[in-house]
Amino acid sequence: MNFVALRMLTGDRAKYFGLVFAIAFCTFLLENQTSIFASIMRRTASQILDVTDAEVWVMDPKTEYWDQTKALKDTDLTRVRGVTGVAWAVRLFKGSPVAKTLQGRFAVSVLLGLDDATLSGAPRKMLLGSWERLREPDSMIIDQAGYVLLFPGEPLELGRILEMNDHRVTIVGISDASAPFLSVPIMHTRYSEAVNFLGRERTQLSFIIARPLPGTSPAELAERIAARTSLRARTTQQFMWDGIGYYLRNTGIPVNFGITILVALIVGTVVAGQTFYLFTVENLKQFGALKAMGVTNPRLVGMILLQAVSVAALGFGLGTGMAATFFEIFRHKLATRGIVLLWQCAGLTGACILFVVAMASILSIRRVLVLEPAEVFR
């Protein structure tokens, strides 16, 4: 009887394709918008996640997210190092200097100053050069997107000069840093150089990054540092979510994306659900005839569920294919790098589609179950 169910489904080509494409486009819209939203939110934590050697971030108690920094005292580093369970703790500077090319192009940048001795937090994904060359005087590493922004149309090459706060800085490496929330260049240099590139202030220490000793979890260490120093200490993941939470609470991004996602869900639900419901209702006479010929109610329920699952699986697969193609195309563009189809979004969308089709099926099944087989004589 599975054959009968599937042929009933595919027999009316117009309705069948309408149903499949309604689900496919609903899937595409949901996966597309939720993935872009999630990827943009993730971008707010790109520079945190790029620091792979540290697991705990220490900052001013009032700091809420990455872009909001207030300098710590130099003595705070010693206090953090004194906390039990700290394997190592080093300084990390973050500033936003203006970088200028010799041709006059300029851009506000994110400049990260790494501990001079260890270079902890240096970019590990290098496209050109090596991060060890940061030990050279007046050197810096710039990310690819920042390079293209400052030197448009020119090939990637080392040795180019940028001017920051009257300092000539040589590019000794080009990294593949994760895309930041704003499209600004990401630069890495040593801590002692970074403070000069921005201009001296009385205190300069933006963050302390630390790693726990084996046997101590990052969360445990973060709690311990906070308790001992009265500073704010967060694990990498916690700090990432702090930033995402800040943007969700304080910007219009979630509302704008939320509206699109809601519209996609409502339109998809109405179109796919209603089409499937009408499909079954229009076939009531046929289901009645099958009932009269001896098909049991459980078998009819199985047939309708098979139709629902088939159409949902095909529509979802098609929509996911469209979404994957979309993201694959834009993944290679610098401006949209890192914006990918997230499996969590695909899973969530799949659950939504299944829910919609299940609801439509339940309504349809009810009509079929209460159908009197004698109706076929009417």
Place this chain on the structure above:
Amino acid sequence: MSLAVSCRAVRKHFGEGDTRIEALRGVEFDARFGELSFLVGPSGCGKTTLISVIAGLLDRTDGDLSVLGVEVDDLAPAERILFRRKNVGFLFQQYNLLPAFTAAENVAVPLLIAGISRKEALDRAGSLLSRLGLSHRIHALPSKLSGGQQQRVALARALIHEPRLVICDEPTAALDHASGEAVMSLLAGNAVHPDRAVIVVTHDTRVFHYAQSIAHMDDGRIAKVTRKEA
């Protein structure tokens, strides 16, 4: 000839109170094996209700009903469905063919319901359609068939699983005279069998000559039965 269907004082009502309708008011009706038994009468006299009760599609309110020697009331609902699946074939006024299925696939449906493999079901359907003169239309969809051809496909579907009781509801009502005659001729030639009873509900007086017995219904009762002399 022995009785395939025996109705004794069968009653059926719908609704209760002011909306109560007595559809069958003590029907006495027999259908014999090897015969075409016609059930005729004006609209609303209870013909459709009676064949629905006989087929086990509706429960009667009162009376005794024996179908193929089985007291239908003794069967559990699931057994009744299995009994109908195995023993009853239907021919509907509007054919009720599945529009997405070819002629052969439509005919094969009762076999598929019975769990027979698709290949065997389609082979048997093809053979029967050929016997009914539709060998050239086996792969045609219902929408590509004339009314007479569709009813012949429906007739093949009613007979494919070799049921012992065939119930036909106005099989010629949607057909012109020639097509109706052709369908009735095929019905008489292929459905009538010593171990099978055929009940035909019809208004079409032009096909009465095919009947071995004609039960005239009126107001929920069998008013008169006429039998063709052998």
